[in-house]
Amino acid sequence: MTVNNWKRNIVLFLSSQTISLFGSSLVQYAIMWHITLTTQSGIMMTLFILCGFIPTFILSPFAGVWADRFNRKWLIVLSDGMIATATLILAVVYLLGYEAIWLLFAMAAIRALGTGVQTPAVGAILPQIVPQDKLTKVNGINGTLQAVIMFVSPMVSAALLTKASIVSIFFIDVITAAIAILTLLLFFNIPAHEKASEKQATGYFSDLKEGLLYIKNHRFLKIFFLFFAVLFVLMAPAAFLTPLQVTRSFGDDVWRLTAIEIAFSIGMMAGGGLIASWGGFANKIRTIMLAGLVMGGCTLALGVVPVFWSYLVFMAIFGIAMPMFNTPSTVLLQEKVDENFMGRVFGVLGMISTSMMPVGMLIFGPLADAVRIEWLLAGTGFLLMLLAVLLGRNRVLLEAGRTEGQEAID
Template sequence: MENWKRNIILFLSSQTISLFGSSLVQYAIMWYITLTTESGLMMTLYIVCGFIPTFLLSPVAGVWADRYNRKRLIIMADGMIAIATFILAIVFLLGYKEIWLLFVMAAIRAVGAGIQSPAVGAILPQIVPSDKLTQVNGINGTLQAVMMFVAPMASAALLTMATLEAIFFIDVITAAIAILTLLLFFKIPVHVKAAAEQTTSYLADFKQGLTYIQQHPYLKSFFLFFAVFFVLMAPASFLTPLQVTRTFGDDVWRLTAIEIAFSIGMMAGGAIIASWGGFRNKVHTMAFASLIMAVCTFALGIAPFFWLYLAFMGAFGIAVPLFNTPTTVMIQERVDESYLGRIFGIFSMISTSMMPIGMLIFGPIADVIAIEWLLIGTGALMVVMSLLLSRNKQLLEMGKPLQSTSI
């Protein structure tokens, strides 16, 4: 992998720049809808429009990531979002500011994310040596956490000084910079499957991906664990702002504080996993991190003071990169390169859909049962899931260092 450091710096830089612009627009639209409509229904529609397309497209996008040039797919997705954002900015400047246009934009952005996610996950092993994947994924996680920390504040500041259309144009500019960086400077050979003549249909390729999972039982255990664990994470992910409002007070600074605590935790966690690398067995790192998240979820349900609540929220944030990074690296290391896109597509579908499904379960219950009890209950179940993960022999075998075992 000649010049891999140059390539990864260019790639991560382009993705971070693009993510910053996208995050600015995401928060700006969310707040614009909130301030304009003051409607929970409108916000729900916006959230649904933002995840349904990704969920539906991910399996197909996974096939594309294996069949076609992954670099071009990433550029195409960024370009599609940038063009749609530019058109929306022009329409808004002309005075046509209907809310439904923002729902359409959310759906288009979700389509772009659905195309990008499997391609980005699958392209990293092409440009990064296997022994550096944990470090690079950890750095990538830290950069994303920084964007999560900076983007809300930057978006809020921009909304006080500029119009929504101006923020749209910033996103177009950041996307253009990211696209030009990949086009002009990022050189990477096409992976083997994409370079070969395609002799099978899309459906056949997708079925081959499912067959690959059937032939590798550790993947079935892996996906099952994540599906259940993400459902259980829903109360901690979505209901904590409501809990804070009900329990500690409806001050805006409190809601801001929990977001900041979580983001700072994620930045710290990304730096820790990038420098430490985790335990020798990646499943041990995943189980350790999931146990921290489980304990923090339980603790959020019993914390008597707000400052202690913030401490547990920060610890939860630290655990997220410790959990996500070895998860991603294990897929990148263990799955055949020709199937990486499809496996990441299915993984993206699970990660996109399970927490919203969890909200369909726990959201209505939160109006009947105190959120504290939901956090205590799901936290306890997450502890059980973490212990089961740490004892899964198939996953433990796959979590070993590459030189210690075979695929």
């Protein structure tokens, strides 16, 4: 692969994913805000979150196998196509006047199935496109693009919701998905990876078992995934209950919900740019630990600040920390995992994230109707900081996180 080829491919790939993400974000915000503003219920928010995660959890291990067995570009195209088709059907049903809330839950589940297929394929295809020494920069740029979308889409979604119906947003999502699919089909050229090019001698379950054994035999992966499992449980209140908290504690104006998303997105843009230019500490685990401490501190702060503008400041700082955490974590896996197992490893990571966050919501969602969300944020924020310290002191992770040429951990 020449330098020009990989640069062309990554521009096309990130462009298509950004376009697709824009439409998906519009729908996600529209549905989430519609449920929040019309129900103001922690139980209903929990049901929505479960519908958006359980299908991904069920599908992720199989999707990881598919990402190793088949052409990853086609998996991304097919998953985008499935989501776009389901969104189009939902838009038509709404136009016919049937607007039951269960349809939004069903849409969340269908989108989760597409995400379950797409996520391991995207995570596995990047090392196939990008030279290893450029992975941190490219993942950082990707994080910045995602942050830009998160900055723009809530404003666009809110504007559309005040001027038009939710159906208009459904149609925009269909159009953006079609553009992304055509971009990949017509312009993005990349050969299938080695395992996908070979005749498959084993079945799905054999491949899945091989992937699980691969993780089991790598001490770094076992410990890393354990930390992530606990992290995802503790992140649930900050990730999903803050819109409900704002509605209850500061007011149910749409602009407030938009403001917290914009503040978070501005932070993510800054954090993505910072990690892309800086690259983080020489040992990636140090960068992950620092980001974890900041996220935990901000979660705690969101539970105690009494003024909305201060709330927005901590939400922005939280956003800065997110790419500082996600980028080195992703690059660490992309560097340490055998390419032929990449899809299955990212599939298992997806399974962990999509099982642990619903577990967190099953715990904290009902609690949000019984106790103040502020208390939940303060408590989980403290535990997140403690987890970050433990992660940063683990010798197995520190050894895995060091770059080539760096002295071994004593």
